[in-house]
Amino acid sequence: MDGFAQWLATTSASATIQKTLWLIPVMQTIHIICVALVFSSVAMIEFRILGVSKAQTMAQTAHRFVPWIFSGVVVLALTGAVLIVGEPARSLPSFEFQAKMAFLAVALALTFAFTSSVRRHAEIWEENSGARLMTSALALVALAAWCAVVVYGRWIAYTVVH
Amino acid sequence: MHWFMGFLSWLGETPLSRWIAESFWAFPALEVVHVFAISMVFGTVVIIDLRLLGLASTSRRYTAMAHELLPWTWGAFVLAAASGSLLFSSRPVGYFEDKDFGLKFVLMGLAGVNMLVFHFVTSKHVTDWDRGPTPWAAKLAGALSILLWIGVVYLARMTGFTIVQGGA
Numbered sequence: 001m002d003g004f005a006q007w008l009a010t011t012s013a014s015a016t017i018q019k020t021l022w023l024i025p026v027m028q029t030i031h032i033i034c035v036a037l038v039f040s041s042v043a044m045i046e047f048r049i050l051g052v053s054k055a056q057t058m059a060q061t062a063h064r065f066v067p068w069i070f071s072g073v074v075v076l077a078l079t080g081a082v083l084i085v086g087e088p089a090r091s092l093p094s095f096e097f098q099a100k101m102a103f104l105a106v107a108l109a110l111t112f113a114f115t116s117s118v119r120r121h122a123e124i125w126e127e128n129s130g131a132r133l134m135t136s137a138l139a140l141v142a143l144a145a146w147c148a149v150v151v152y153g154r155w156i157a158y159t160v161v162h
Numbered sequence: 163m164h165w166f167m168g169f170l171s172w173l174g175e176t177p178l179s180r181w182i183a184e185s186f187w188a189f190p191a192l193e194v195v196h197v198f199a200i201s202m203v204f205g206t207v208v209i210i211d212l213r214l215l216g217l218a219s220t221s222r223r224y225t226a227m228a229h230e231l232l233p234w235t236w237g238a239f240v241l242a243a244a245s246g247s248l249l250f251s252s253r254p255v256g257y258f259e260d261k262d263f264g265l266k267f268v269l270m271g272l273a274g275v276n277m278l279v280f281h282f283v284t285s286k287h288v289t290d291w292d293r294g295p296t297p298w299a300a301k302l303a304g305a306l307s308i309l310l311w312i313g314v315v316y317l318a319r320m321t322g323f324t325i326v327q328g329g330a
Contacts, residue, residue, distance in 0.1 A: 025323055029316040033204065035197070036315075040205020043234075053230055055222070064219060150201070151194050158190045 001093050008088035017086035024086055031079040035150060038072035041065040042111075042146050048125075049139050058125030062118045069111060094159035100152035103145045110142035170254035183252040195245040200318075202238035204311055206231045214304030216296050223292050253325070260325045266317035273310040276303055 008014055017023055047053040048061040056064070084091050091097045117135055124131045173179060182188045212218040213227055250257050257263050280303040291297055296304075 025316070025319050029312075029319045032197070032200075032315055032319060033312060036201040036204035037208065039198070039201040040209065043202065043205070044209070055226055055230065147198075150197060154194045154197055155190055 005088035005092040027079045034072045041068040059122040096155040103148040107145035179251040199242035206235040211304035214300045262320040269313045
């Protein structure tokens with residue numbers, strides 16, 4: 001990974017991003033805005049799970065917010081890729097970056113599983129059942145994983161470069 | 163103004179400020195809290211603004227959504243202000259003299275004015291459009307709100323570049 005990061009840093013794409021002064025802050029701004037949209041969408045679904053918000057059915061809540069999670073993640077990946085090409089040594093070899101990607105994989109897998117569960121068994125959310133308790137627990141684990149993505153994401157900036 | 167700069171210099175030398183500035187983890191940890199808080203502020207504001215624009219959640223009553231979400235917006239705003247104040251205290255004079263940082267508060271002020279106009283003028287007749295299409299004034303408030311808050315996030319990010327060489 002160190003070798004790849006060093007090679008990426010020598011490419012003309014990396015040099016262009018470095019030289020275009022507005023590019024990195026603009027990419028970071030779009031990245032932060034998408035973090036906000038994804039995190040809030042996750043929060044809205046958690047509120048429905050925990051019963052903080054009961055106005056809508058789980059199927060309605062998922063229909064409203066899940067697309068924002070996945071399309072937000074796509075934009076996050078694209079802006080994140082530009083940031084990585086611009087400063088590969090800051091992200092790729094860092095423990096924080098790798099931990100962030102691992103938690104992202106967990107969060108995405110759980111969100112996929114949750115979404116398909118709601119699609120197939122929407123009725124369990126409108127009654128009290130064991131299946132509901134199990135899925136709620138998984139959703140809370142997903143929330144914890146999303147939080148870890150945010151924490152490690154911010155901590156990439158404080159990676160100790162060896 | 164002289165007394166105020168004196169206050170900022172004093173604030174930067176308090177033990178808490180020095181600890182935030184010098185600790186390995188205090189500043190990043192406060193940034194993480196700030197990121198979570200602004201995520202909830204921005205996200206909940208956009209959910210309400212998209213409803214005002216008629217672009218999402220159109221099947222829901224506006225007042226029911228606002229009643230459900232605004233306590234989270236304000237709670238997160240208080241958390242963002244508290245963590246932001248602590249971040250500010252680590253380098254008060256530097257932040258105060260930073261143009262992007264100042265402009266960020268101008269845009270937040272404008273977002274506040276937009277919100278007050280909506281609250282005291284536009285939403286007076288909310289019962290007329292609570293379930294149906296929103297009037298142009300409500301759409302304008304929603305659009306202004308989204309644009310102003312995007313500007314706030316951009317200027318906040320720029321502050322990190324303009325206040326410290328190299329950024330963090």
